[in-house]
Amino acid sequence: MSAHNEETPILIEDGLMEGGSPDGGSPNGGSIVLEAGPDAAGQRLDQWLAGKLGPDMSRSRVQMLIRQGAVKVGGQPVNETKRKMAAGDRVSVDMPQPEPAEPQGENIPLDVLYEDNELIVIDKPPGLVVHPGAGNWTGTLVNALIHHCGDSLSGIGGVRRPGIVHRLDKETSGVMVVAKTDRAHKSLSEAFADHGLTGDLKRAYLALVWGIPMRPTGTVDEPLGRAADRVRRAVVPEGRD
Template identity: 75%
Template sequence: MGAPDSEDGQGLIVLEAGADAAGLRLDQWLAARMAPDFSRGRVQALIKQGAVRIGGNVADSAKRKLAAGERVEVALPEPEPADPQGEEIALDILYEDDALIVINKPAGLVVHPGAGNWTGTLVNALIHHCGESLSGIGGVKRPGIVHRLDKDTSGVMVVAKTDRAHRALSEAFADHGREGDLKRAYVALVWGIPSRAVGTIDAPLGRASDRVRRAVVPEHRDDARHAVTHFTVQERFGEDRKEFADAALVECRLETGRTHQIRVHMAHIGHPLVGDPDYGQAFRTKANRLPEPLREKVKAFPRQALHARLLEFRHPDTHMTIAFEAPMPSDMSELVQAFREF
């Protein structure tokens, strides 16, 4: 945060408007002085709460214009307790410091509370684990979710613990790494073998017929979002056994990060993920064209075969590029091994 003119140690920041502040909006000037710890939206919320005084009087508007020499006081409230509540849920922690935590999310764990999943989520687990080390995202002691993995997708995730880290990481993910160091690599087991060993899928995504699913849509549609996935075929299975269904292990690297992007894009080119309940339904009978015991392993696999293997990003505090990898979980690695052996 820009250095305050004084701070009393009790959450009161005292600033003095210089000559360059004359005529500026209060929220604009404060956001600049308190960056990077406070966004303009956070400053506006503090003003609305009556936490900002000018010359001893409560500031009545974020739009108020400043005069040179005015004394501005900002009373920082204690972060509010988190809602939802923390729950003791085991976490596979790859890295943690004061700014962020990196975890290897297991398949089956929902990231954020919502309809049908108000408890037992990653957020509940992080609130319990991080405790007082959460300094407050937007004034609330909660973890800052900057990207998500589907419930049944496993792998590496980073979560912010401070407002500053939350903003920096959110900007990096929103920018998709174009202006910084952000790399995301996934491994997927897909039906069929792509005709190209390396390829790019550039197809906009929008809502399908229901609220949850996504589909490739015309780019002129209002809800169309630019989406690009790069893929590389790593292994081929059943290529020389034409009597059986074939499959491939594919690495996917995201240039953008849309909801269900890999799942929709791979299905779009005719290679849906094995086990995908939403985008691979038309390929369910493929399992019938596999030998035993592989056939039953595929039919029993309860989720899409997708794992976030690698996440690389710039640390919001140190600005060093750091990378984390997580091996495939046992259920998916055993399924891949079964394909290797058939």
């Protein structure tokens, strides 16, 4: 058992986070024990735990672990995310092993532009669907990434799968960045949700047009919905504005 102080989690199972720690890498499997210092008094359990478990552990996942009975205070399971902390509280967290991803890996060639332990950047070709879904349960980018990345996927939200943070339509080609860890998924999701307003994210689209448009500018304002084939989206009278 490792020595501990008020601020440092105790890793009570050897090798539970191989190559990782509470402030780096995704904690998948094993147990973690923390002791609350005086500064924890009055804080919500979920907020305090999310802060102590590192940037790769989202508050929503901490709340899920609490509701599943994986968090104990003083040896007793708790299921109230808003429970107030007290100085000296001893909190243990049983981290589940990542569940297998439902989509299966498929040996589909990928044009990899960059890859490290946290993320992978690929050039998606036209005709490749990103997510399994209606009409495309196999042969997708997700299937290809599961096969390509293998055990290097440490888990997104506790599930061993690639973290898709943005999408391109089936017939659209272009660069896509995909998370391989919870930490990368959280950071990239925040960047894409912000649309580059405050961060360094920049996105650009190139459209090729055949012929000469009748008007140089204009606005298309029509209701969109599922096309008759139930796969594509199209302008339909009953669609959403």
